[in-house]
Every structure is written in structure tokens, then in C-alpha cells.
Amino acid sequence: MYYPLSQVKTNLFTTNSQEFVIKSTKNLYVGKYWSTSDGKFFTGEGPQDTTSLELIKNPDQNFIFESYVPSNKVQIVYYGLYTSTIANYLPLKNIDINNLPTQKYPASYNPKPTPDDYKLGEFTRYFCKKTNEINYIEINKDTYNGLSQNDPSYVWELFIPIKYQWVISGEEKEVFKINKNVTKYMMDTFKLPFLNKFLNENYLKFWKPN
Numbered sequence: 001m002y003y004p005l006s007q008v009k010t011n012l013f014t015t016n017s018q019e020f021v022i023k024s025t026k027n028l029y030v031g032k033y034w035s036t037s038d039g040k041f042f043t044g045e046g047p048q049d050t051t052s053l054e055l056i057k058n059p060d061q062n063f064i065f066e067s068y069v070p071s072n073k074v075q076i077v078y079y080g081l082y083t084s085t086i087a088n089y090l091p092l093k094n095i096d097i098n099n100l101p102t103q104k105y106p107a108s109y110n111p112k113p114t115p116d117d118y119k120l121g122e123f124t125r126y127f128c129k130k131t132n133e134i135n136y137i138e139i140n141k142d143t144y145n146g147l148s149q150n151d152p153s154y155v156w157e158l159f160i161p162i163k164y165q166w167v168i169s170g171e172e173k174e175v176f177k178i179n180k181n182v183t184k185y186m187m188d189t190f191k192l193p194f195l196n197k198f199l200n201e202n203y204l205k206f207w208k209p210n
Contacts, residue, residue: 003047007037010046013197020055029055030134104154106147109140113168113206121169123206128159129192136198162192168206179203 012033014020020029020041033055034046041055106128117123126144129136139147146154147161164186167178180196180203187195199205 003036005047008034008047010034013194019058021058023054023056028058028133104146106137106139106143106154106159108137109143110138111140111206118169118208122165122167124163125166127162127195127198129162129195131158131160134194136195160190162186162190162195166206169208169210172204172207172209175207176203 012035014030014033020033021027022029022043029043031043032045033041033043034049034052035041041057042052043049043055044052109126111123111125113123124141126139126141127136128139128144128147143154144161144163145151147156147159150156164182166182167175169175180201183196183199183203186192
């Protein structure tokens with residue numbers, strides 16, 4: 001395939017595990033991709049990538065559908081829009097839709113530091129990552145505790161809980177440097193690829209000058 005550079009956008013990246021599927025296999029795709037002016041998408045960094053596969057928007061991206069096997073029992077977790085995909089899948093597993101588990105999926109949360117947090121100069125941020133995907137969610141403390149303690153009311157098998165201190169007061173350059181370094185430490189130590197991209201490398205988020 002050939003596209004002039006003026007008609008492509010290269011080195012794009014998606015961390016949304018529900019956004020794209022590979023056209024030929026219908027498998028979900030997360031990672032680098034590039035797009036063309038005529039509305040097409042391909043895996044890889046750009047047209048020079050000879051292994052590129054065409055991507056299409058996930059037709060079922062309005063719901064999250066997971067299958068997993070805790071305790072040797074097949075369970076299904078589904079959220080959002082009920083579709084024919086789920087309806088066709090369940091009979092294959094001999095699962096009655098009326099008896100599906102009701103475990104909770106982690107909800108996204110936008111933290112708000114308190115005045116006491118600003119006096120202290122830092123607060124704890126909580127996240128979780130899909131175990132088999134580069135997909136992060138910022139969550140609250142209760143959800144973090146539920147996932148880390150294997151609370152059966154959560155689909156904890158599917159997520160890795162994460163927490164670390166985030167500096168919000170002090171000299172601007174120093175705050176930026178600390179939060180960047182701690183994020184890199186978390187990425188390297190706990191194998192959390194692209195956590196910095198999820199944060200948009202905004203290491204001054206919530207920061208206020210003294």
C-alpha cells in the first residue's frame with residue numbers, strides 16, 4: 001500500500017482496549033497505529049511498516065465483554081449494551097443469561113485533593129490496569145481496596161491495583177521532576193507500560209503553588 005506522507009498521521013497510540021479491532025481477525029487491538037486521510041487505520045508506526053494490518057473501529061465498543069476462569073468455573077462479565085455478540089456466545093458455554101454473576105467493574109474516578117492534602121504536600125492516587133491489556137483506569141480508594149483484597153463483589157481477577165504518592169505542593173520544577181521520576185519508577189518496577197501516556201505526562205496535575 002502507498003500513501004503520501006501528506007495524507008497520513010503516524011506514531012499514534014491507543015490505550016483504549018475497546019476502540020479498534022484487526023479487520024482480518026476481529027481481535028481487539030491496543031498499541032501503535034497510523035491513520036490516512038480517507039479514514040483508514042493500520043497497526044504500526046507508519047506506511048513504512050511492512051507488517052501493518054488494517055484496523056477498523058470496534059462495532060461493539062459500547063460494551064465491555066470479558067470471559068475468564070476463576071476456580072475452574074467459566075464466568076461471564078458484561079456491561080453496557082446487550083448485543084447479539086453476547087447472545088451468540090452464551091449458549092456455546094451453556095450459560096443461562098439469567099444466572100450471570102453481578103460482579104462490579106472498576107469505575108473511573110477523578111480525585112480532588114483536600115486542603116489538608118495541600119498542607120501535607122501530597123496525596124495518594126489509585127489506579128488499576130487490565131492484566132492482559134495496556135488499559136488503565138483511575139479509581140478511588142474503596143475500589144483499590146476491593147481489587148487488592150480480592151473482594152468477590154469486584155472482577156478483581158482482571159485487574160492489577162496500583163497506588164502511589166503524588167506531590168501537589170512545592171516548587172514547580174521540583175514537583176514536576178518528582179512526579180515524573182516516581183511514575184517512571186512505578187512503570188519500571190511493576191511493569192506498567194505507557195502509564196505515563198495514560199497520565200498525558202501531566203506531572204503538575206493538581207499542583208498549586210505555595
